[in-house]
Amino acid sequence: MNDMLKTTPDFTTEEAQALLKQHFGVDGSLQPLDSERDQNFKVNTGEGRCYILKIVNGAEPEIESDFQTALLKHAGENAGDLPVPHLQPTLSGANLAATTRRGMVHRLRLVTWVPGTPLAQSDRSDGALHSLGRMLGRFDASLKGFMHPGALRDLDWDIRNAGRSAGRLAHVADLQDRALLQRFLDRFDERVAPRLPMLRSAVIHNDANDWNVLIDEDDRDRISGIIDFGDALYAPVIAEVAIAAAYAGLDHPDPIGAAAAIANGYHAEYPLLEEEVDLLFDLIAMRLVTSVTISASRRAHTADNPYLAISERPAWALLRKLDAMNPRFATAILRKACGFETVAGAHAVASWIGENRKSLLPLLDRPAATYPAALVPYGDPTHPMTVSSADGRPHDARSVWEEHCRTTGVELGIGPWGEARTVYSGEMFVSRLIEETRRTRHLGLDLFMAAGTKVHTPLAATVASVEIEKDPLGYGCLIALRHEPDGCPPFLTLWGHLAHEAVGRLKAGDRLEAGALVGEMGAPEENGGWAPHLHLQISTDTSLAATDILGVGEERYLDVWAELFPDASTFAGIAREFYDQSGRPHEEIIRRRKELLLPNLSISYEKPIKFVRGEGVWLIDDRGRAYLDCFNNVCHIGHAHPAVVEALARQAGTLNTNTRYLHDNIVAYAERLTATMPKELAVAAFANSGSEANSLALRLMRAHTGCENAVVLDWAYHGTTQELIDLSAYKFRRKGGKGQKPHVHVAAVPDSYHAPAAWPLEEHGKRFAENVAELIAAMRARGEAPGFFLAESIPSVAGQVFLPDGYLKEVYRMVREAGGVCIADEVQVGFGRVGSHWWAFETQGVVPDIVTMGKPIGDGHPLAAVVTTREIAASFDNGMEYFNTFGGNPVSCAVGLAVLDVIEGEDLRRNALDIGNHLLTAFRTMQERYEVIGDVRGLGLFLGIELVSDRRTRAPATEIARAVANGARQRGVLMGTEGPHDNVLKMRPPMIFSKRDADHLIAVLEETFGAVLAQAG
Known part of the structure; x- marks a missing residue:
């Protein structure tokens, strides 16, 4: 380098002006420009054209001068629109001219002037740095495939030679500064130098410092040009970004942000690789290490040179900032800027x-x-x-x-x-x-x-x-x-x-x-x-x-x-809803419900809940609180089950129409559904709700028996239509009801827990059936006969009542002998909920004439079904068409098939039985400790706990039952109260209920019982 300084050309302005005219035929005024080893002049022709005349250091090898010339020529031919200096030919058409002075040959190069203000004199906005990155990326992309022997020169400024800085550390006087540099050198030796040979390399500018980069004077966010290709060489591509970032970070309040802006722009034009970006932080630091050690070395051999020292102070300041940073965080910022994950994975x-x-x-x-x-x-x-x-x-x-x-x-x-x-x-x-x-x-x-x-x-x-x-x-x-x-x-x-x-x-x-x-x-x-x-x-x-x-x-x-x-x-x-609350406030919804909806549309709980999402066994409210759902058996296999959602969306996106047209789904679903039933039940019909299913069952019954007389159980509920309200003592005997119709005959609920103490347990079924026999006898005495017996296979609203053994066998026999048919309402208890069987009526060892289904059949989708015998179906085929626009449509049947797939594929019947037994065991253990628990009953995931104020008299503890249900709700568990006195805790969790869910329910019940009973005194 010292030899280069000795051979620096020293032509006067007049001499340079003469050379310009002699070799390039250009007249103009010349203005000297700063340069470290060459001599540069700005040329103004007076015709609006500007150039730079470079008189090359006589010691520069010819191959290097030829390299720069070839590089500029390549850029001009392949990226002529880039704002970089473009070669101007000599009068003879050559790229270079030459002159001799004191026996030293100096080459002459004339290139176009690139207008703009040095980036060093701007505020280096993010926009400007991004623009710089794009400019460098475009330039380097234009050089793809370009090579020249001069690009392979050995320079200390080559990033691959940054380790040579260790040999210059002795020139750094301050021991702390030397230790700082050593830390970066150690990192370089350990994690960077071994990886450099494996990186992509190409010819790059290699010196995009903030004096070689020009910014548009009218748009401070736009780079207007790049100049000075004297340090160009063949090097790792990422070095281009590192060098530009090192200089852009000098005196910048956010040096990594500056580097990120450059990397982002460069990546947009010349995509970087992850392994390159991962070394960027260290390469930025090593460019600065090289700079300060070279400067220190030169000061030791020459007098101070302001050009050499111009960036030393801010370089040291930036090195100290980088040393204080965690390189992992800096690298994460740089990776993000290039569209990569901040860390792999x-x-x-x-x-x-x-x-x-x-x-x-x-x-x-x-x-x-x-x-x-x-x-x-x-x-x-x-x-x-x-x-x-x-x-x-x-x-x-x-x-x-x-x-x-x-x-x-x-x-x-x-x-x-x-x-x-x-x-x-x-x-x-x-x-x-x-x-x-x-x-x-x-x-x-x-x-x-x-x-x-x-x-x-x-x-x-x-x-x-x-x-x-x-x-x-x-x-x-x-x-x-x-x-x-x-x-x-x-x-x-x-x-x-x-x-x-x-x-x-x-x-x-x-x-x-x-x-x-x-x-x-x-x-x-x-x-x-x-x-x-x-x-x-x-x-x-x-x-x-x-x-x-x-x-x-x-x-x-x-x-x-x-x-x-x-x-x-x-x-x-x-839950995400804890943070992202949307929709109308509770008060407004309540007010608008009162204004727009039927006034007797009920709302659960004194403080209503607004649910916005269901997932599996959980319901999530608008404030992100999750409630374990042990009550809403509509979602039989869990809220928003993925298989149901996918089947519904797929079929809805393909076709939905009615049953007047042929489609595979209705036949496939009828096959699958009837296959779960006893062989006698072989014909299916589809509807949209349990109420529709029960109404259709009544039509089937009338067509077959021609009779209206009904035998139903007390406190039963079968649907919302008037004819079903008339059959539901739960409705017609309560406030607003019209009382019992003449054709309706109500039998006592066969509740073994409340059976007379004198009855032997094994005779409960027969004794309760005698009440039905009395009703039939009374009808016959009037010359009438029962048309049908309708009952839930496990009465639910009546308080989760499990029928005593033999009850349905006796009742079905008597009803059929009197000419009636037997209808099993499985709307709440079907589809494997009892675990031991698909259908609750099977636990009684009977086969109904008609079975109705709803709620669980579609996991929340409006789907219901009736299955009956071929004999009754033939009676119904009397010339009147049965048509239900949406009953049995392709979408509903796809949903029904998905529900069956999940029940069978996930063995949910076994799960219901196992988890139900686990819960029953826990409830009975609680019964031993809490006198208020009079009875625990259940099968599978259909469970009830009856609360009493006196176990001997079995008097209902209604207020305590309500307090427990509300207390569980306050603790995030949903259950209901049922029975004539609202004293039975009713639980019907989804079939996917796990042991963990069950243990959570048990823990909440334990806590709630303790709190409620303590408060009750």
Whole structure:
């Protein structure tokens, strides 16, 4: 380099002007320009044209001069619209001219002037830096396929030679500065240099510093040109971005943001590879290391040169900034700018958690979504939890939160991901990425409960670390877990503000199974001084140590943090509706219902619930609270079952029409449905609801018997039409009912629990059947006969009453002998709910003449069916058409087929029996401890608990039953009360109910019974 300085041309302006005229035929005024080793002049012709005349250093090898000439010529031929210098030929048509001075040959090159202001003299906006990236990308793309021997020269400025800086460290006087450079050199040697030979290489500009880049004077967001190709060479492609970013970051408040803007623009024109972007941070640093060490070396051999030292001070400042950064975070920002995941697998982690959320175990004692919850808005300066003391934390945080819970009924406080928080005032929250910026965006999920609240891992894990962070406003006890579920990249979870007890219980390497205890929420004196809570955070970058994981981040990079540290709400079991509330408020809906709908349309609960989503066994309200649904048996195989949704959508998107046209589905469904029945029941008809099915059954009965006389059970309910209301004592004997019609004959409910004590248990069926015999005898005495007997196979509204053994056999025999038919209403109890059989009537060992179905048949879709014998079907075929526009349509039948597929494919009958037995065992255990439980009854997932005030008299405990149902609702479990006295707890959960669901129901009932009975005294 010293030889190059000695041979720098020193022509006067007049001499240069003469050379310009002699070789290029151009007249103009010349203005000298700064240059390190050549001599440059700006040429103004006076005709509006400008050029640069370069007199090349005489020591420059001819091959290098030829290389630059060939490069400019290639660019002109392949990207003539690019704003870069373009060659102007000599008078003889050559690309270069030559002149000799003091025995030294100097080459002459004339190129077009590129207008603009150096980027160094602008504010380097994001738009300008993005434009620079695009310009460099276009230029490098234009050089694809170009090669020249001169491009293979050996330069210290070649990024591949950055390691040579180690040999210049001795010229850096300050030991701390030398140590700083050594840290970057060590990283380069360890993780960068071995990977450089495997990267793409091409001819690049190699020196897009902010003096070689020009900005449009009229549009400061647009790069108007790139100049000076003296350092161009064959090098890794990513070096182009690194060099431009290194210079753009000088004195920039956000150097990584500047680099990201350049990388984003470059990537748009010349797509980068992930392995290239992963080295970008280190290459930026190494360009600066090269710069400051070369400068230090030159100062040691020559007098100070202002041109050489112009960027040294800001280069040192930037190196110190980079040294303070976590390279992983900087790289994540750069990857995001190029459209890559911030860390490989980040999207897959978030997707896996979302797809597998149903299998994750509760983080708290019960699913988090079941607690009454509220936001704890640290970002709201008016909220009592945010009133800060001098040290930056809330005054008496624990008592403030506990008082808030007492006054609002909240059990779980939630501090959301991404919230802007003003309480982070300590030095630890100053950004290391952006000058004069604080980290204010919360990157974890806070769950506030009482100190000592246990928290469990929803997923199996290995303990990565357990440590105590003692700093004020720190984490207190901090635990990191590593999760490696099948089909998912590994990820970390961070558990902060825990009690210190975990330190003696857990150590790195320990294995925790799903559901295992992680720790307890710590009190303020051991959790950093905060209100008791858990800071839960996910890190998709498993290389980060627990203390390196950012709990709070910069707002500018929130999209980056969202991938690195995704919202843990789903992992913790928080429903999305907790954050995203929409629709009309409760009060408005109630008011408009009163104005627009029938006034006697009932609403459940004193404080109505607005449900907005159903999923499996859960119903989620508009505030994100999840309720375990043990009551709404319409969704037989669970709310929004994917198989049903998919079948419905697929068929609805193809065809839906009526039964006057041929279609496979109705035949296929009839085949599948009748196959579940005794062989005598072989003919099906389809409708839209249980009421329609029961009405059709009555038409079949009339056509076959010609008789209207009905025998029904007391307190029965069969549907909404008037003829069914007339058959439903539950309706016609209550307020608004018109009383019993002459053709309706009501038999006593065959309830063994309330049978006379003198009756032997084995005779209950026969004794209750005698009541039906009396009704038939009375009809015959009047010269009449029963047309039919209609009963639910397990009376539901009557209080989950299980018929005594032999009852239906006796009744069916008597009714048939009198000329009537027997109708089994399986609307609520069919489709395998009892577990032991497909149909509840099978438990009585009978075969009805007609079976009606509704509700569960379509898992919430309006579908119902009637199945009967061929003999009755023939009687109905009397010339009058049966037609139901939507009954049996292709969509409904597709849904029905899907329901059957799920019941059979997932063996839900066995599940109903197993889980039902588990629940019955638990209920009977509770019965031993609670005198108020008079009777426990059930089969499969059709269950009842009758509450009494006196076991001896079996007097109903109606108020306690209602209190238990409401208490369960308050604890997030839905059940009903039924029976003539509303004293039977009624439970009909979906067939997919699991043991975990059952145990949750048991725990809530235990807690509720304890609370209700304690209050009752």
